[in-house]
Amino acid sequence: MTDTTDTTDTAGYGLVVLDMAGTTVADGGLVERAFTAAAERLGEDPATMIHYVRATMGESKISVFRHLFGGDETRARQANAAFEEAYGELVADGLIAPLPGAAEAIAELTEQGRTVVLTTGFARVTQDAILDALGWRDLVALTLCPADAGGRGRPYPDMVLGAFLRTGAVDDVRRIVVAGDTSYDMLSGVRAGAGIVAGVLTGAHDEGALAEHGATHVLRSVAELPALLAGARGAGA
DSSP, rough: EEEEEEEETTTOOEEEEEETTTEEEEOOOOOHHHHHHHHHTTOOOGGGGGGHHHHHTTTOOOHHHHHTTTOHHHHHHHHHHHHHHHHHHHHHHHOEOOTHHHHHHHHHHHTTTTTEEEEEESSSHHHHHHHHHOOOTTSSSSOOOOGGTTTTTSSHHHHHHHHHHHHOOOSSSGHHHHSSHHHHHHHHHHHHTTEEEETTTTTTTTTTHHTTTTTEEESSSGGGGHHTTTTOSSSSO
């Protein structure tokens, strides 16, 4: 896969911020299914909105609905609540699983001495449902959703910077690693000043889109991330 920084010094990358759906979690298209269900519950035609939903994968879902409903906050919140309910129902039905090698990669990154944080564009209730379904409650040091970062999700850098501030794992944002499957993941990492912004090809966007939006590396999957960092001489800043 693409590596646009051939001489990356991986020493000191002590904080790894990972996206969930499409990066560490395989949801089998549940985002689109939940969106369709939410739109139908509100009497809307999902076909007129699905292109925008696909283009903004990785963004905070309430932000997506605000755009789709022209800034109508009440309607956006109704749609977001319907989406989260529908997604939660699909998760409860067992239609979600870890991506191959994801849990092992997180364990290996932790063994390397790095602090791993999981982030999502979903609401906390949905993030918790996913963590419970996968048995991942105790897998990482911290999990964050947009509400935990003042309400702003990707492409804002807030969740990455929130992980930086809350964990204290490194003392320089350039020693943060961000990995995700969408353009918005890449933008949030770049805007946070992360030294490594790795795109993975297991989710929404392709190699070209990831590189265009700032990926320093493009990997086949998050399972390759520990090897990328394996040359680190130390995990602290």
